[in-house]
Amino acid sequence: xxxxxxxxxxxxxxxxxxxxxxxFSKRLxxxxxxxxxxxxxxFIIIVGLVGPFILKTDPNxxxxxxxxxxxxKEHWFGTDNFGRDIFTRIIFGTxxxxxxxxxxxxxxxxxxVVVGIVAGYYGGMIDTITMRIMDILLAFPGILLAxxxxxxxxxxxxxxxxxxxxxxxxxxxxIVRGSTLQVRKLEYIDAVKALGASDGxxxxxxxxxxxxxxxxxxxxxxxxxxxLTASGLAFLGLGAQPPAPEWGAMLNEGRTYMxxxxxxVMFPGMMIIIVVLAFNIFGDGLRDALDPKMKQ
Amino acid sequence: MTKYIIRRLLQTIPVLIGVSILxxxxxxxxxxxxxxxxxxxxxxxQTIENLREKLGLNDPAYVQYGRFITSAVKxxxxxxxxxxxxxxxEISARFWITVELxxxxxxxxxxxxxxxxIVSAVRHYxxxxxxxxxxxxxxxxxxxxxxxxxxxxxxxxxxxxxxMDMPAWLFDIVQMRPxxxxxxxxxxxxxxxxxxxxxxxxxxxxxxxxxLEVIGQDYIRTARAKGVSERLxxxxxxxxxxxxxxxxxIGLEFGGFLGGAVLxxxxxxxNGMGRLxxxxxxxxxxxxxxxxxLVISIIFVLVNLLVDISYKFLNKRIDLN
Numbered sequence: 001x002x003x004x005x006x007x008x009x010x011x012x013x014x015x016x017x018x019x020x021x022x023x024f025s026k027r028l029x030x031x032x033x034x035x036x037x038x039x040x041x042x043f044i045i046i047v048g049l050v051g052p053f054i055l056k057t058d059p060n061x062x063x064x065x066x067x068x069x070x071x072x073k074e075h076w077f078g079t080d081n082f083g084r085d086i087f088t089r090i091i092f093g094t095x096x097x098x099x100x101x102x103x104x105x106x107x108x109x110x111x112x113v114v115v116g117i118v119a120g121y122y123g124g125m126i127d128t129i130t131m132r133i134m135d136i137l138l139a140f141p142g143i144l145l146a147x148x149x150x151x152x153x154x155x156x157x158x159x160x161x162x163x164x165x166x167x168x169x170x171x172x173x174x175i176v177r178g179s180t181l182q183v184r185k186l187e188y189i190d191a192v193k194a195l196g197a198s199d200g201x202x203x204x205x206x207x208x209x210x211x212x213x214x215x216x217x218x219x220x221x222x223x224x225x226x227x228l229t230a231s232g233l234a235f236l237g238l239g240a241q242p243p244a245p246e247w248g249a250m251l252n253e254g255r256t257y258m259x260x261x262x263x264x265v266m267f268p269g270m271m272i273i274i275v276v277l278a279f280n281i282f283g284d285g286l287r288d289a290l291d292p293k294m295k296q
Numbered sequence: 297m298t299k300y301i302i303r304r305l306l307q308t309i310p311v312l313i314g315v316s317i318l319x320x321x322x323x324x325x326x327x328x329x330x331x332x333x334x335x336x337x338x339x340x341x342q343t344i345e346n347l348r349e350k351l352g353l354n355d356p357a358y359v360q361y362g363r364f365i366t367s368a369v370k371x372x373x374x375x376x377x378x379x380x381x382x383x384x385x386e387i388s389a390r391f392w393i394t395v396e397l398x399x400x401x402x403x404x405x406x407x408x409x410x411x412x413x414i415v416s417a418v419r420h421y422x423x424x425x426x427x428x429x430x431x432x433x434x435x436x437x438x439x440x441x442x443x444x445x446x447x448x449x450x451x452x453x454x455x456x457x458x459x460m461d462m463p464a465w466l467f468d469i470v471q472m473r474p475x476x477x478x479x480x481x482x483x484x485x486x487x488x489x490x491x492x493x494x495x496x497x498x499x500x501x502x503x504x505x506x507x508l509e510v511i512g513q514d515y516i517r518t519a520r521a522k523g524v525s526e527r528l529x530x531x532x533x534x535x536x537x538x539x540x541x542x543x544x545x546i547g548l549e550f551g552g553f554l555g556g557a558v559l560x561x562x563x564x565x566x567n568g569m570g571r572l573x574x575x576x577x578x579x580x581x582x583x584x585x586x587x588x589x590l591v592i593s594i595i596f597v598l599v600n601l602l603v604d605i606s607y608k609f610l611n612k613r614i615d616l617n
Contacts, residue, residue, distance in 0.1 A: 136314030140589065141548075141596045142555030148589045151577040152325040228439055232559055235441050236574055251442060255563075262449050269442035276437035284433075 017209075027289035034285020040278035048094035059092040060084060060243045068261040078263040080253065086264065089245035090271055096246045097275060100161055100230040100239075101223040107165030108226075109219050112172020117203055117211075119173070120180025131177065134170040146229050147238070155238040157246070163233070164226045175218050179211035213290035220283035224276045231272050247272050301605055308601050312594065313365075319590045320364050323582055324357065334377050334580050347377070351583075373587040378579050383587035386572060391591070394568035397560065398553035400488040405495030406546055410539075412496070413503025417538075418530055420508060428500065435497030440556065444490035444563040451486060483566075491560045495549040502545045507538040540610050547603030551596035 028034055063083035071078045077086035115134070119127040137145060149163035183189065184207065192206055231248030233239040240246035242253070247268040254264030323330050331348035332339070351374070352360055367374065373383035416428040450456050451466070510516065511534050519529050558570035565571070569588050576584035 132310055132314065135311050136318060139311055139315045139593045139597050140318075140555070141551035141592065142553075143558060144555035144589060144592060147555075147558060147573070147577075148319075148322055148585065149325070151585055152322050152582070154327065224437065228437075231439055232441060235439075235559065236562060238577070248439070248441075251439075251445070255445060258445060258449055259453055259455075262455065265442070265445050265449070269439065269446070272439050272442065273434070273437050276439075277433060280433055280437050 024289050028285055031285040031288060033281050034289070037278045037281030037283075037285060040274065041282055044094060044275055044278065045098060047091060048098045051091040051094060055088055055091055057085070057088050059089045059245045068257060068264075070261070071263055077267040078261065080250075080264050081257055081261075086250070086267055089250060090247065090267060093245035093247050093250065093268070094271075096157065096240055096244060097227055097231070097272075100157065100164065101227045101275075101279075104161045104164035104226045104230065105168055105219050105222045107161065108168025108222065109172050109215070111165070112169045113176050113208075113215060115169065116173040116176025116178075117180050117207060120177040121184060121199070121203055121207065127177070130173070134173045137166070137170045143229055143232050146233060147236075150233055150238045155233075155241060157240040157244070160230050160233050160239045164229050167229065168222050168226060171222060172215070172218055175214050176211060179214050180207055183207050183210050217283055217287040217290060220279055220286055224279035224283065227272065227276055227279070297608070300608055304601060304604055308597060311597055315593045315597065316365055316368060316590065317361065319586050319593070320361050322586055322589070323353075326582070330582065334582060336580065351377075368590070373590065374583040376576075376584050377581045378576075378584075383583050386584060387569060387587055387591055390567055390569045390572050393566060394554060394557045394561070394570060395595075397484060397487060397491060397557055397566065397568060398550055400484055401492035401495065401553045402546065402550045404488055404492035405499055405549055408492075408496040409499025410503055410542070412500035413542075414507060414530075414535065416500065416504040417507030417511065420504075425504075429504070432497040432500045435493045436501070438493065440490050440494055441559045441563055443493055444486070444560060447486045447490060448563070483564075487560050487564045487566060490563070491553050491556060494556075495553065498549065499542060499545055503538065503542050506541050507534060510534045510538040540607065543607055543610060544603055547599050550599055554592050554595060 028038075061084060063079070066075075066079050066083040067081055069075055069079040069083075075085050075087065077090060080086055080089070115130050119130040140148065146160075146163040146167040149166060150159050153159040153162065189202060189206060192202055197206075230239055231246070231251070234246045234248030235252045237249075237252060240249055242249060250268040251265055251272075254261070254268065257264050326333050329344070329348075331344050331351065331353055334351075335344045335347050348354055352363060355363075364374075371384055373387070375382055376386055379386070412428050412432065416425045416432075419425050451462065454462055454467075456462055511530075516529060516534055519533050520526075524533070554569075556570075557566075557568055558573055560566070561568045561570035562574055569592065573585060573588040576582070576588070
């Protein structure tokens, strides 16, 4: 028994992936800003998941007598023009914000990774055509592509997720293609090819695990961009529709009452900043830990 | 060099064609009947049929695209469904406002971004560097529409935080109404800050990392070893090369501002192309949406083309192939 355990321990010790993960986590934990960013993200996720169950109040419950109240003991973040508690709405809105961030990046990531890996691995015409398509998608600056898609599909949370997802595809595709091109040239890929491995096997078992670092970093950074883009669309009235407590939509509602109830604008805006900032800081930290050469 | 420019121009053509196909296809993404959606609720069958006929929606897609692209090349992007005016007229009336806003925002972001980035790199790993980078991270993470609202709250409505009073000179600068000819820039101060802040943050981060990369190179060490003063090393030897990759970002930022103007123009009620787009989306006026998206994208592609060419001028080492 003890001999077996020793064998397992030795195997774990010599596993290069386990060693790489250990080095990575050591580097990441050393970066205090990244740790704080990570903890904030974790906290926000917990709030999004658990918050609505703890509060047990209706985020859309109106109380017109109490409308536009400034922050107080009863209403930490004040109330809006319908007397709804802004704190409750922000807690419920956390889930919407995270949903848009994660799902759109998931959609964009999956499509982008497949496109990038296929283009990088097969090269030739496939590469040229797919990358030209990505160039076309990149020709729409900033929020414009997502805006154009949502404008025709109609404003809703699902459509925003689809639009922001498509908007994220070229960023993933370009990075994955570049990394695939680098890995494809390595000798061990030639070796597995010589052993008769199929393209699918090479892509999924030998290329993908080795290009995960840039994908993870890109995904973290993209969540921040996705949240900003989605809240921008909601602010324009093209995202989640009222009375959904989406932060961008809350900002839009607060605009009209800004002169006498600035808290309606301040709190949702600050929440967007905190979440986006956390993802950006954590993304920076991940990049530095996964690719120390980039750290400067 | 001429060869490079010609090749780069030729590469732009398929992208422009692709952009036009995508913009044209937007009409087909509309769930249901586009004519019915554009005609609005309660429109009679006759009105819908007339609109369908007017927009040529009864023809096959490739015929429609052929018509769309041949007219677009001649500068005709169809007519607005709501006002009946040519889309090109609607756009040209607003075009320069958005371009002006984007140019000012680019100048602001380059000015602040470069200074912040250079200072940060020269004093890397000091408190100044950390402070600048924290501010840059905030700039990057701040939704610009929120910043716009806060600026309006503080400077246009005069509700500064902590009950502070706005100094007269500041009020004079940021007051919203221009007082005479040549004063239109006054209306632009807050929108330009709103639009340019995110870009300044990106340029600052980019300049810093680019400078640090160059400072770590051998030729800089050689220059230092030769006894060249630190000032000269930084400003003559390092900066020149460090700025090359930053040029690309500046081009991208300008395009981003053209697209991002949608939000800024909405907040500050500026009658530019961004606001035209949003109004058109709300009114389901798709020819206008197609027109503005197409024009902004074409400008973006052309600006990137110019950036690529200037990049070649700046960095002679770039392989033309």
